[in-house]
Amino acid sequence: MPHTVVDYTADLHDLAALVAGRANTEDVLDRALGALTALIPHDLAVVFRLDGARLRAVAATGSLASPQVRAHNLDLARYPTIRRALELRIPIALAEHNHAGEEGDPFDGLLDFPHGHACMVVPLFAGDKSLGIITMDGRGCGMYPPEHVRLAGVYGQLVSLALLLADQASLLDRYRHQLKEQNQLLTEETGGAAIACRRLEASRSPRMAEVVRLAQQVAPAALPVLIRGETGTGKEVLAHAIHGWSPRVDGPFVKLNCSAIPENLVESELFGHVKGSFSGADRDRRGRFVTANGGTLLLDEIGDMPLAAQAKLLRVLQEGTFEPVGADRTVRVDVRVIAATHVDLEKAVAAGRFRQDLYYRLAVFPLRIPPLRERPEDIVPIALEALDAESARSRRGPWTLPAETRTVMERAPWPGNVRELVNALERATILQRTGPLSVTHLGLLGQGGSPATPPPSVSAVVAAERLPTFEENERRYFATVLEHVGGKLYGDDGAAVIVDLPPTTLRSRLVKLGLR
Numbered sequence: 001m002p003h004t005v006v007d008y009t010a011d012l013h014d015l016a017a018l019v020a021g022r023a024n025t026e027d028v029l030d031r032a033l034g035a036l037t038a039l040i041p042h043d044l045a046v047v048f049r050l051d052g053a054r055l056r057a058v059a060a061t062g063s064l065a066s067p068q069v070r071a072h073n074l075d076l077a078r079y080p081t082i083r084r085a086l087e088l089r090i091p092i093a094l095a096e097h098n099h100a101g102e103e104g105d106p107f108d109g110l111l112d113f114p115h116g117h118a119c120m121v122v123p124l125f126a127g128d129k130s131l132g133i134i135t136m137d138g139r140g141c142g143m144y145p146p147e148h149v150r151l152a153g154v155y156g157q158l159v160s161l162a163l164l165l166a167d168q169a170s171l172l173d174r175y176r177h178q179l180k181e182q183n184q185l186l187t188e189e190t191g192g193a194a195i196a197c198r199r200l201e202a203s204r205s206p207r208m209a210e211v212v213r214l215a216q217q218v219a220p221a222a223l224p225v226l227i228r229g230e231t232g233t234g235k236e237v238l239a240h241a242i243h244g245w246s247p248r249v250d251g252p253f254v255k256l257n258c259s260a261i262p263e264n265l266v267e268s269e270l271f272g273h274v275k276g277s278f279s280g281a282d283r284d285r286r287g288r289f290v291t292a293n294g295g296t297l298l299l300d301e302i303g304d305m306p307l308a309a310q311a312k313l314l315r316v317l318q319e320g321t322f323e324p325v326g327a328d329r330t331v332r333v334d335v336r337v338i339a340a341t342h343v344d345l346e347k348a349v350a351a352g353r354f355r356q357d358l359y360y361r362l363a364v365f366p367l368r369i370p371p372l373r374e375r376p377e378d379i380v381p382i383a384l385e386a387l388d389a390e391s392a393r394s395r396r397g398p399w400t401l402p403a404e405t406r407t408v409m410e411r412a413p414w415p416g417n418v419r420e421l422v423n424a425l426e427r428a429t430i431l432q433r434t435g436p437l438s439v440t441h442l443g444l445l446g447q448g449g450s451p452a453t454p455p456p457s458v459s460a461v462v463a464a465e466r467l468p469t470f471e472e473n474e475r476r477y478f479a480t481v482l483e484h485v486g487g488k489l490y491g492d493d494g495a496a497v498i499v500d501l502p503p504t505t506l507r508s509r510l511v512k513l514g515l516r
Helices: 005-020 025-039 080-088 096-100 146-190 192-201 206-218 235-245 263-271 307-319 345-350 356-362 376-394 403-411 417-431 458-464 470-484 495-499 503-512
Strands: 044-051 054-061 073-075 117-126 129-141 225-228 253-257 296-300 336-341 366-368
Touching: 025 044, 025 054, 025 146, 054 129, 080 117, 080 129, 117 146, 129 146, 192 206, 192 235, 206 235, 206 366, 225 235, 235 253, 235 296, 235 336, 263 307, 307 336, 307 356, 345 356, 376 403, 376 417, 417 470, 470 495, 470 503, 495 503
Parallel strands: 225 336, 225 366, 253 296, 296 336
Antiparallel strands: 044 054, 044 129, 054 073, 117 129
């Protein structure tokens, strides 16, 4: 039925609303094709987005629309008329001779249109950027009239602008999400002291409460503090809290993991260097001590610090001065040093790996964090906080811990302490998208609250059964992740985010592993 001018005005007004709105790309395409149905008669309308040298169908409407049509792709090199429409940026109504030659019809082999059927290509572009095309096809023979071609050109410009804005909105949302995560990391770094103080003060363990009391007593002083404890007990959290309870709370909190820095670079990291002091030193560099001036410096895994750096560290602790690597000038700083380690420093001193004078200087006020098995009262609160944080970060969940799960968790040994507990929870949230987490999800099945049986040796396992290969373990892991996300690779809740791989890399690896 022919449209009146009033009808066109109303339909184009709806299209203009797309441009002004903040809909995502999928919504724009759905609403745009819905408006097109009322504007120009057709049996099939398809939106193709330009992807390199190919056109990829992303939306379709009309009586001939089907899943096969929506998955259709076109090689741009095979269709000179489509290329001409994109280059000239004008809609083209195709005549019978366009389909009769080598070019053929874009839907040949997929749909059985009669020769000479109505067909039109509408380019989508914005500025100097080509976005794709819209194809319109009808079963009836004859070309689209000029008024429909002109109307399609106006329509295409509006849809192009709406698509461009929708793409930009999606990009901004992605950047906004990344910025939110970066801000969260910054908050944890700069506001970590306040968070650490709250966590420790909320501890339900009497043994941990005693550690907190001693830490609050030493915090106002400028003395070095030595924090000892097993791996994963939260030594860095306690260091943050001491900084938060101290008069230096408004100053910087800087940390250095001594075991993560090559031995020949530890001095440069701590004390800085001048340009040309060694190969690769192409500029002056401030060290961690200068960065931490007026605040606190955490030296994690202090037991792994080289002896040469230990001598310079002792001087800083005693005099507050040092020379950057390659410099002949003395730098004075005011830094409170907190050292942390899981190794036995007394044995390291006896073995000659750690300076005795530095040990006594650091151990003026030692604090020992009890392992998680010695403070079971804290296990469930720590787990609930970790689940809340995972839900906020991944926008999945929420999860709960049933009474049976809590009981087993409190009786489990947790040799890896808080770090092992958090890792077990992260693994469980992959297996269980939301809701209650069982002991099976946490890998605690069979413990039942009884003392843990020591794990068998590797040789015993090999004797009992063949160990899975790395590829088998990798395939099992990816299969679990894919099941968890319902096969989705892309997006904030897709598999690529969970496994921390680019989607294209993940797809290639899945194909290699035989996973689709």
